Amino acid sequence: MAHIALYRTWRPQSFEDMVGQKHIVQTLQNSLREGRFSHAYLFSGPRGTGKTSAAKILAKAVNCQNGPGIEPCNQCEACRRITDGSVMDVVEIDAASNRGVEEIRDIRDKVKYAPTEVRQKVYIIDEVHMLTTEAFNALLKTLEEPPAHVMFILATTEPHRLPATIISRCQRFDFRRVALEEQAERLRRVCGEEGIEIEEDAVAFIARLSDGGMRDALSLLDQIIAFSGQKITYDDVLSITGGMASDQFEKLAQVIQDRDIGAALTLIDSFMQEGKSADKCMENLIYYFRDLLMVRMVPNSEALTERILDVRRFAAVAERFTPDGLISMIDTLNYYQTEMKYSVQPQTLLEVAVMKLCSGGGAPGRSGAAAPASGGAVSPAAAGGERQDAVVSQLLGRIERLESQLAAIVKQGGTVSAGAPASGASASGSTRTSAVQTAASSRKTLEKADIYLAGRETPEFRDAAQRWSQVLGRVKELKITVHAWLVDGEPVARADSNLLVAFKSSMHRETSEKPANKQLIEQALQEVLGHPYKLITVMQKDWQAAADSKQQEAPKEELQLVPEDEPGGVVKEEWISEAIQLFGEDLVKIKED
Structure with missing residues (x-):
């Protein structure tokens, strides 16, 4: 007979067999005992925590020929056939591959027909978050008011992707990650039934690696059995999973405390020679310093230190470091772990991170990340408070x-x-x-207000003002983000080869003044206006105030009347000059009386 994977062989067949979901089991059993089960359930939670298994157990419990009861008997024909998946009225659908509206319409058309083999028709839709929006809309009305003989059980690992209209029509049950001790107990039972001898440290390490997923733990155990045979040791688990023993981390922590960069790099090289991956080393190193911090801060809490096999040994290592130092090291490692995802040389980043820890530095770009990494002379917490007060x-x-x-x-x-x-x-x-x-900068510009005020009347400035929209358009073609800042400004004056632009917002002005942006704007000015201009900026309110001030300081002209018969050649010349200025020399013709 072909080998069946352990997670399939040991899939729970009753509520009693389920691991780590007591709050859900008790609620479902009470509803079955009282006959108050709902027409729609939503099972959500991490992978491998028993969502689909609970759905099939519930389907058996409501259809058991000896029930419905709080547990399926697993002996009657209905229970056995539902377990085998041969009952047509209990339909298990994978929404990842049947996510379209047509599949849901097919369900909607078939729910009205009564079950033919069992008393309750059950639809189990796994990974329901993969359904399309149209499919959810097609499911809504049926899910809210199905026939009395139909039950829907939706399972998902991402409940936040479900529409609120779907969630509100279901009784929601959140599955939790299985606790470390419950996983270890289940693994011991499986090994005992399968005739496998396993060390206690190996059981704990497998449970830790599965991260709360019982299916992951059983799959990993199945792989290790294939490697080790009937006797599993802690070293076997480390070899097959690529993990590292805590004593290796203890050596690394010691050389980090001693600031011995050479020894630290030698240790990392030995890890790589053993076939360890850099990203796994980084992950395990973060967990190790996290455990040291937990032991240091909350030494008597078993809940926070359940990953630790030997608490006393960890406590001895943790005493060498300060809490601030451990937090700084975790922050540094986390920074480089993020960078490692985008690097083609992860080992180099691991080495850089460890060298950073040895030198006592923090993560680049992080404020306050320069806390000492070593804890040779541990001072009271008050010393850290005094340093903070000094910095403030x-x-x-x-x-x-x-x-x-x-x-x-x-x-x-x-x-x-x-x-x-x-x-x-x-x-x-x-x-x-x-x-x-x-x-x-504004003050220096306004000191030359006289020069710029005079430049407002020149043809060159009028040409620049009229073609400003073309300048903006060219800047937009070159770089649209610079255009977004420059559009806040407008030209107000010119002096020599300087064009003065007034801005309403200081932020827009400062960004336009940045060397790269300023060079681009000046390039656009030269291309549009035909000769080079230097961009000078000012705040609009400051320029307006300077212009008003200069205008008030200018002497007022007195109007004098000159008789016509009085020699007034000067007056006539002023009229002629004004006419030429207004209309141009080509349009003004001078005739003698």
Whole structure:
């Protein structure tokens, strides 16, 4: 007889056999005892936690010839045939391959017919989240008000992808990951029934690797039996799964604490020579330091340290590190694990991450990630609080100095030389520095307001203003994101080869002033206007204020009346000049009286 996989051989056939779902089993049994079972159920949860098995057990319980009862008898013809999948009235559908509206319409047309072999027609739709929107719509009315002889059981690993209209029509049961101890107990029972001798450490390690999925644990056990035969050791499990023993991590943690980069790289190379994968090493290393942190912070909690085989040994290692150091190391490893997914050299990233831990550094780009990685001299938690207070005080002082410098610029018009930012300066300090530079640039521009005001009347500026829309269009062709910032500005004046553009938003102005963006804009100006221009920017409100101020300072002209018979050649010349300025030399003809 052909071998049958362990997870199929040991699939639960009754509620009593189900592992780790007591809250669901009790609810379903109570409803069966009282005859209050629903017409639609939704079973959701991680893979391998018993959703489909519970659905088939429920189908047998409601159709058992000796029931319905809280448990199927598994002896009558109905129970046996449902187990074999030969009852036409109990239909198991894989929604991943039958996800269209036509398949659901077929169900809708057939539900009205009474069952022919058992008392209740049951539809089990697995991976129901794979159905299309049209298929869900076709299922809605039938799911809400099916005939009395029909029951729907929907199973999914992703309930968030189901429409709320579907969920609201079902009784929802959330399956949980199976606890480590319950998995280990089940594995011991399977090994005992199959005549397999297995070490306790191997059982615990298999349970840990399955991550709460009972089916995964049985599949892994089946693979290890094929490798080891009738006797399974802890080393066999490590060999077949590519895992690493905790004593190897203990050596690595020791060299990290000693900051011995050479020894750390030698250990990693030995891992690779043993056939370990870099991503699996990184994952296991994160788990190891996580367990150290749990032992360090909550030493007596079995729930938080259930992954640990030898708590005392872990506690001895954890005492060498500070909690801040462990958190920093986990953060660093997590950063490089994310980067490893997109790298063609994962081993190199693993080595870089370990070297980073040895040097005491944190993840790149992470604020506050420079906590010491080693914990040679462990100081009280109060020492960490004092360091934080010092950093906060330093930042507050820096912010106050920047605010004072900005106020000086606004009031006096002077330029302020801001020193190099203090170590650990926050993003708020960087923002204020940028504001200081922007204000200083505006002040320098407005000091030349006379030159720019005079340039407003030149034909070159009028040409630039009229063709500004063409400039914007060319910028949009070159880079649409730069156009999005530049469209906030408009040309207001010209001086020599400088074109002054006023912006309403400081953010739009600062982005347009960035070297790469400014170069692109100046390129568009030259292409459209025919000669090179240098872009000068200013805030619109500042430019308007400067223009109004200069206009008020200009001397007022006095109107003087000159008699016609008085020698007034000067007056006539002024009229002629004004007429030429208004209408042009080609249209003005001068005739002598």
